[in-house]
Amino acid sequence: MFALFQVEMVKQWRRPRTYVALGLTMLVPLLITIALKANPPGLPGTGEQRGFGSRGGDNALSYLSTKTGLIVPVFALEVMSGFLLVVIVALFAGDAIASEANWGSLRALLARPIPRGRLLAAKLASALLLAFIATLTVVLTGLIAGAIAFGWHTLDVPLLGLHQSVTETLGNLILATLYVFWGLAGVVALGFMVSTMVDTPAGAIFAAVGFYLVTRILDAITALGSIRNILPTHYADAWTNLFTSGGANSDMLKGALLQIPYIIGFCAIAWWWFHRKDILS
């Protein structure tokens, strides 16, 4: 199993698209840092605009980023997890099986004494690892660039009632990184599932991104009421409270737990489908 995983990772590292994708996860935090430095945002507005909930945190985070470089990766994560990071992890997941089917190399691999379940597990693990590396790259790049641009300070904004030590902020940053990655694991699982069903990677990638966007749109329709609570993206932004409201909350736990049935469901369908699939491509 580990040999197969190693082979999958080597294949991924040989692919130019891996570098392009990871390059983007470095480039965007750098651009954000430069933009914040060049044009520092002002204090967030009053009343509702000052709210630091999952919908009102953007302005707050961009403002806080200028107070300490430790918040720059948080703002970068906030910006990227809405779309670009989703596309990147969908790329890694949707490409996993479908690209090999597209090239025709899948049949050579599956005509070997390699159980299909084992191949699936190795490819899923490599897609998840790359998704995590992409998320981590955003954070590390933002952290380094932010520290250079805005310093390495305690988060202290009395006007907003915020005070976090460096250690506390770093701890929250680790938690936020894991939460964002875990929140994308459902997208990875769906992209991976579709990847077992199609022979063109683009189909699986679009399906995963589309799934994410559709659930976000549905989540914005308040008339859906409590149905929104079971959408996998409903609690996607709950992690921003770590930096704006002082700590983890029950929404993060709900969001983390909510991913589990989606991941299990999509992976189970992928496993069932791939085992009964005739390899014709």
Added chain:
Amino acid sequence: MASPGDQLPRTPGQLRPASVGAVISIEHLTKRFGEVAVVDDLSLGVERGQICGLLGPNGAGKTTTLRMAVGLVHPSAGDTRIFGEQIRPGSAVLARVGNMIEHAEFAPYLSGLEDLRLYWKAGGGDFDDANVDRALAIAGLGDAINRKIKTYSQGMRQRLGIARALLGRPEVLVLDEPTNGLDPGEIRDIRDLLQGLAAEGVTVLLSSHLLGEVEQVCTHAVVMDRGRLIAAGTVAELIQASSSAYIEVDDIARAQQVLESLPGVQSVRREGTGLEVRLDGTPRSDVAEALVRAGLKLETITSRHRLEDAFLELVHEEAK
């Protein structure tokens, strides 16, 4: 009158279905896609050291048969056994099987050598023990083995595919159109290679459209049409069963008239200085007698011992 197909061995002793001791044993193998039976109740056995060619027109079910033989396609009924072990996806016995199904295809961003290494390591094997030198010698790619595969020609990919199939000294080879895209010299090399491997005891099951190639390289052949086996035997048996004749006479036009009116003659066509006559089981001596009775001077009458003739007769007969 017996049809040519009836004269051919369908399950002769040397290629008996599901024979005890057969390395590759296919029993009642069937594959349906919806209502269409792509492979229909196919049974055959290939013994150690034999090179068995699957022949058939497009859509005969050759590639699907080979895919089922290595666990890529699930049979609707029946099964394939290699060394007695039923083939399922990922069966352990596939470690003893080298394969190249359809065109040799690879991840384009890898070099030839990287692909071989990763392919072998994916199965948990040590690349140093994979008989790499021989595989590389067969690939014959020289320094190009370190180039990205996307720069390879079709022939280079095919050679790399054969090299990949030979990693780890397989005891069985399953090859789909192995000489596809190769030039005549490379085809000869592959022919010599396969015959050499068979002499060492390697069992080969291959498909090919090149009937001349099968005739030269295979010890046995199975003719398929629309998913069904229509004849099987040694290549020599199949050729002998062919009932074509080549005739040279003093008056070709007159001879053609006589032959076309003769019962038992399927077709007559000019070929070079003579006539090629396809017979419907009629003995060649009857043809010769009819020509002499018509006052023609018969200069030559020979049988056509070519696999192509046998194949075309079989498929033609099956289509009736």
